[in-house]
Amino acid sequence: MxxxxxxxxxxxxxxxxxxxxxxxxxxxxxxxxxxxxxxxxxxxxxxxxxxxxxxxxxxxxxxxxxxxxxxxxxxxxxxxxxRKIYEALVEGVPSENRGKLRDFIKKDNNISRVVEKDTEDAKEAVLEYEIIETKYSADRYITRLKINLLTGRHHQIRLQCAAHGFPILGDHKYNERVIKEKLDYNKVPALAAVALEFKHPKTGKEMKFKTGADF
Structure with a gap:
């Protein structure tokens, strides 16, 4: 490769x-x-x-x-x-064009779940999202989101989107419709890290990189 x-x-x-x-x-x-x-x-x-x-x-x-x-x-x-920016295709439409999701997440083996704040080993998970576009396709709305990941928890974006009612298209771990209907989608969630920004560790120069989503 x-x-x-x-x-x-x-x-x-x-x-x-x-x-x-x-x-x-x-x-x-x-x-x-x-x-x-x-x-x-x-x-x-x-x-x-x-x-x-x-x-x-x-x-x-x-x-x-x-x-x-x-x-x-x-x-x-x-x-x-x-700064880590993602794009995702989700099923459904978030209630607001822009918003912030804040949850507490606990990792159990290779699956994460949303839990109460005082749960043992729970970690705060925060992201911001913005709707790019929404289309109606195959009897459901599909929305493209821009996501600013503010914390980096295990499966965070995939879990939070599903927990808030707009699961990622093709996600075989957290999209209940994909799981119940045994849909394939090649078991690939429509999620991509499209931008990364940081200061160079030696020079301090602002480094900014972008790529297009592959979906």
């Missing part, structure tokens, strides 16, 4: 993660982004994971090429200084 590079220097590499590829090292024989980048840089190269995308999700990712750069970027992520 060819590696699509958006930017590279001595400290960072910004790439497009294809669908079906793990964003961090895989324990099995499946392809992962760390291995793909090492094929490009050399097998002994340092590759630092800064953030993650679900395996079936497409989009922009940044990796550190040394420990110092990776540490700075991870700290910026913790301080919510890295």
């Amino acid at each position: 060819a590696l699509k590079i958006l930017y590279e220097d001595n400290d960072i590499i910004v790439v497009i993660k294809p669908r079906g590829v793990f964003s961090q090292s895989s324990s099995g024989f499946e392809e992962d982004m760390v291995s793909l980048i090492k094929k490009h840089l050399g097998k002994d190269s340092y590759i630092g994971v800064v953030h993650r995308l679900d395996k079936p999700v497409y989009g922009i990712m940044v990796y550190g090429k040394n420990k110092k750069a990776t540490g700075i970027l991870c700290n910026e992520l913790r301080k919510k200084n890295i």
Whole structure:
């Protein structure tokens, strides 16, 4: 699989993660982004994971090429200084053209669920959304959303959209209609990370990257 590079220097590499590829090292024989980048840089190269995308999700990712750069970027992520923008196709129409979803999420194995605030191990999950367009197709409304992810919880966008009544098209984990009707959609949620903004860990320069959604 060819590696699509958006930017590279001595400290960072910004790439497009294809669908079906793990964003961090895989324990099995499946392809992962760390291995793909090492094929490009050399097998002994340092590759630092800064953030993650679900395996079936497409989009922009940044990796550190040394420990110092990776540490700075991870700290910026913790301080919510890295901006991550997604696009999604959802079933239904949110009640407002723009809104903020705030929930508490708990991860159980490979599934997350919305829980009460005082639940043990619950973590706050926040995102902002904006409707781009809505169309009527195949007896239902399909809405394209722009999503600003303010926290990075496990399956956060997929879970929150479903919990608030507009599940992501094709999501076999959280879209109840897909699960009940055993719809396939190649088991790919219509979700893509289309923009990433952060300060360069060495120079402090504002770095902005965009790509189109693949749906």
